[in-house]
Amino acid sequence: MEVPILKQGEFLIATIQAALSDADLEHLRLALVQRVVRFRARAVIVDVTAMDVMDSFASRTLREIALMIRLRGAETVIVGIQPEVAFAMVQLGLTLEGVGTALDLEEGLVYLNQKFKALN
Amino acid sequence: MFAGEIRVPINSDQDIVLARQKGRSLASEAGFSPVDCTLVATAISELARNIVSYARKGEIALQLVRDSRRSGILITASDEGPGIADLRLALRDGFSTSGSLGLGLPGVRRLVDEFQISSSSGHGTVVKVTKWRLDHREK
Numbered sequence: 001m002e003v004p005i006l007k008q009g010e011f012l013i014a015t016i017q018a019a020l021s022d023a024d025l026e027h028l029r030l031a032l033v034q035r036v037v038r039f040r041a042r043a044v045i046v047d048v049t050a051m052d053v054m055d056s057f058a059s060r061t062l063r064e065i066a067l068m069i070r071l072r073g074a075e076t077v078i079v080g081i082q083p084e085v086a087f088a089m090v091q092l093g094l095t096l097e098g099v100g101t102a103l104d105l106e107e108g109l110v111y112l113n114q115k116f117k118a119l120n
Numbered sequence: 121m122f123a124g125e126i127r128v129p130i131n132s133d134q135d136i137v138l139a140r141q142k143g144r145s146l147a148s149e150a151g152f153s154p155v156d157c158t159l160v161a162t163a164i165s166e167l168a169r170n171i172v173s174y175a176r177k178g179e180i181a182l183q184l185v186r187d188s189r190r191s192g193i194l195i196t197a198s199d200e201g202p203g204i205a206d207l208r209l210a211l212r213d214g215f216s217t218s219g220s221l222g223l224g225l226p227g228v229r230r231l232v233d234e235f236q237i238s239s240s241s242g243h244g245t246v247v248k249v250t251k252w253r254l255d256h257r258e259k
Contacts, residue, residue, distance in 0.1 A: 022133035053140055055165040084158035092162060092227040
């Protein structure tokens with residue numbers, strides 16, 4: 001299951017469309033980091049609205065994505081974590097610490113636009 | 121409602137997704153709330169991942185269960201892998217031998233109502249967890 005990555009201005013948007021296996025998540029990690037370099041993107045939004053479960057592997061991989069992208073000088077925002085998924089994550093002890101989050105894609109874009117407007 | 125046991129062989133990371141999807145639909149059919157369906161699916165995902173990471177192959181069995189007062193779902197994760205030498209250590213938050221976050225078993229324990237594990241070095245591992253349906257659960 002390949003995750004489509006869309007370029008929108010200086011941002012990249014990856015929309016997860018179904019449950020992902022570990023291999024799919026690892027593939028997404030590589031694809032995103034490569035594209036941040038190729039497109040000189042300033043930020044990445046990962047939309048996880050369709051993710052059924054965020055277990056320890058998924059949340060670790062998302063954290064790694066955000067950390068790698070930060071090393072490239074860009075920012076990552078995870079959007080669309082469903083309320084049930086958030087509940088399960090907290091029970092499991094997973095926090096996505098240090099990773100930006102927003103309610104949905106729209107909020108994520110507003111957040112990034114404001115942030116980069118302030119910088120320019 | 122008691123359609124017997126659903127058994128999902130776990131041999132790869134793809135099977136982790138399959139097992140948790142089957143668990144979610146079984147929980148949903150049994151009338152679990154959306155939050156509890158997600159907790160069940162997440163617990164299955166973690167248990168199946170332990171099988172893939174530590175034992176390479178094993179099985180997740182899902183079964184609707186009932187006692188005198190309530191109904192629930194029983195998840196049995198079994199493998200014939202290397203087993204766990206020190207169960208007390210493995211159940212402690214923050215312990216891991218595979219370089220993962222080490223939240224596996226203690227985390228799963230928090231997601232469910234009952235948690236049972238039997239394992240010994242060289243003889244595989246069996247983890248049995250039960251989630252009771254919220255309206256039946258003991259307060």
